[in-house]
Amino acid sequence: MKVFVSGGCKNGKSFYAQRLAKDAAHIDGGISLPLYYIATMRPVDSEDDARIARHIDERDGWGFATVEQYERIEEILLKCDCGGSFLLDSLTALLAEEMFRPDGRVDEQAAVRIVQGLTEILDSVSNIVIVSDYIYSDAAVFDPLTELYRKSLAMIDRVAAEMCDVVLEVAYAGVTVHKGKDVFRHEACV
Amino acid sequence: MILIFGGAYQGKLDYAVERFRLSEEDIYHCSEDDAQMPTGKKLIYELDKWILAMLKADACTASAVKRLIEDNKDVIIVCNDVSCGIVPIDPVMRAWREAVGRALAAIAGEACAVVRLFCGVATVIKSDGGLITDEC
Numbered sequence: 001m002k003v004f005v006s007g008g009c010k011n012g013k014s015f016y017a018q019r020l021a022k023d024a025a026h027i028d029g030g031i032s033l034p035l036y037y038i039a040t041m042r043p044v045d046s047e048d049d050a051r052i053a054r055h056i057d058e059r060d061g062w063g064f065a066t067v068e069q070y071e072r073i074e075e076i077l078l079k080c081d082c083g084g085s086f087l088l089d090s091l092t093a094l095l096a097e098e099m100f101r102p103d104g105r106v107d108e109q110a111a112v113r114i115v116q117g118l119t120e121i122l123d124s125v126s127n128i129v130i131v132s133d134y135i136y137s138d139a140a141v142f143d144p145l146t147e148l149y150r151k152s153l154a155m156i157d158r159v160a161a162e163m164c165d166v167v168l169e170v171a172y173a174g175v176t177v178h179k180g181k182d183v184f185r186h187e188a189c190v
Numbered sequence: 191m192i193l194i195f196g197g198a199y200q201g202k203l204d205y206a207v208e209r210f211r212l213s214e215e216d217i218y219h220c221s222e223d224d225a226q227m228p229t230g231k232k233l234i235y236e237l238d239k240w241i242l243a244m245l246k247a248d249a250c251t252a253s254a255v256k257r258l259i260e261d262n263k264d265v266i267i268v269c270n271d272v273s274c275g276i277v278p279i280d281p282v283m284r285a286w287r288e289a290v291g292r293a294l295a296a297i298a299g300e301a302c303a304v305v306r307l308f309c310g311v312a313t314v315i316k317s318d319g320g321l322i323t324d325e326c
Contacts, residue, residue, distance in 0.1 A: 006309060008274070134308075136197025138275030139287030154199030158310035167311050178311040 001183065002122060004164040006132045006157065013170035014089055015058070017129045021087035022062055024127040033127065034084035037064035038076055041093040042102075070097045074117035077124055086128040088121075091160065092135075095153050106145065111152035115159050122163040130164065132157050191259065192266045192322065193297050196307035202268045205305070205312050206233055209322075210266060225249055229262060237269040237297075238290045245282055251289040252296075259300050267297055271306075 003020055007013045018037075025035040037059060043049050056066070064087070069076050073094055080086070088094075091114070098110035122128070135150055142150065161167045166180030177184055194202050206212060210232070218231035220240040225247040228234045244251050273291045278284045298304045303322035304315040314322055 004309065132309075134197065134274075136200060137271045137273060139272035139278055139283055139290070140275060141283070151199050154197075154309075158199075158201060161309040161311055167309060169308055176313075178308050178313050 001127060001166060002125075002164040003129045003166040003168060003180075003184075004132070004157075004160045005129060005168045005170055006134045007168075007170040009133055011170060011172050014055075014131055016170050016175070017087055017089060017131045018059065018062065018064075021085050021127075021129045022064075024129070025063070025085035032063070034081045035063050035065065036076070036080050036084055036086045037066045038073075038086060038088040039066055039068045040070060040073070040088065040090060040097065042070040042097055070094070072117065073114060074120040077121060082124050083126065086121075086125055087131070088128060089131040091118075091130060091132040091156050092153060095149065095156060099149060099152065108148065111155045114156050118156065118160060119163065122160070130160050132160065134169070191263055191297065191301045193294070193301040193304045194266065194268045194307065195271050195294060195304070197271055197274075200307040201310040201312075202270075202307045203235060204310075205307055206266055206268055209312075222246065227254070227258065227261075231265075233266040233268060234262075235268045237267050237293065238272060238286075241289050241293055242282075242286050245286055245289060252292065255293045255296055259297060267301075269294060269297075 001024060003017075005013050005017045005020075022035060025033040027033065039052075041048065041052070043052055067076055067079055073088075076086070094114060095110060098114055099107050101107055132153065136154060161179065164179070166184045167178040168184075169176040169178060194206050196202050212233055216232040218228045218234045220228055220234065220236045220243070222239045222242040223246070225240070225243040228237070228240050234240075241251050241255075244254055269290065271294070272287055278287060298316065301316065302318045302320050305322065306313050306315050
């Protein structure tokens with residue numbers, strides 16, 4: 001199953017997504033599929049290192065193989081078994097990496113490239129959970145770059161939501177199923 | 191009256207245009223510099239901008255929204271939801287955020303159908319079973 005998860009920040013959606021990906025790897029008869037965690041954030045300072053260390057701790061014992069892919073997201077297909085269960089966390093970080101380049105350049109075509117890569121991935125794998133952030137209901141006028149970032153992420157989110165079987169909005173202990181009510185059976189326990 | 195709301199870039203207008211087979215001449219595009227009553231079209235787009243225009247012109251948004259509801263029983267209203275972020279420092283934007291919230295609550299109360307767009311996916315929040323059913 002292909003699942004798109006979004007919602008506000010730090011509300012438990014990554015942890016919930018982790019459980020979905022892990023459950024998808026365990027199929028009947030005790031057989032386990034390879035389980036991949038696609039890490040999309042390139043660490044640049046000690047704060048990032050600490051965040052990553054915390055995430056690695058949280059995943060300890062879950063059986064995830066971590067694949068670092070900060071750009072050209074479709075290249076995970078060359079590194080992983082397409083029959084596995086994937087957790088891609090998150091589109092938000094991936095867009096930041098692709099759009100705001102290490103040399104200081106801003107790539108306005110980043111969203112178009114990510115949509116192409118993501119489409120390739122969603123056409124190739126059967127089990128994936130994709131995490132994004134819902135950053136669209138602010139009462140603020142942003143600078144043009146931030147606005148472009150929001151617009152770009154929305155474009156990627158909409159393609160992911162369209163291609164996934166299930167679209168979920170996670171808000172702490174609540175999960176809203178926006179798409180795929182008929183196929184999605186999971187205990188809504190965040 | 192039908193209300194379609196959601197965050198920025200979530201596909202609200204795409205949904206309305208496709209669902210109700212509208213064309214550009216059916217759409218009233220609100221502007222944050224025009225406080226005139228947005229009438230005469232099948233769909234009012236970005237009602238939040240009209241509310242901002244009224245606040246900039248020191249007009250009473252609550253009575254204008256009441257008039258809008260009374261005079262436009264058959265219109266489709268598309269509005270950005272700006273209720274979920276940080277409280278703005280700017281007093282006009284702060285008043286705007288609250289006025290949009292109150293306007294959406296008033297319109298949702300009167301509307302025969304309310305639809306929320308989330309990443310391009312429409313969810314019917316309210317329906318009297320007429321134009322829009324639970325299947326969108």
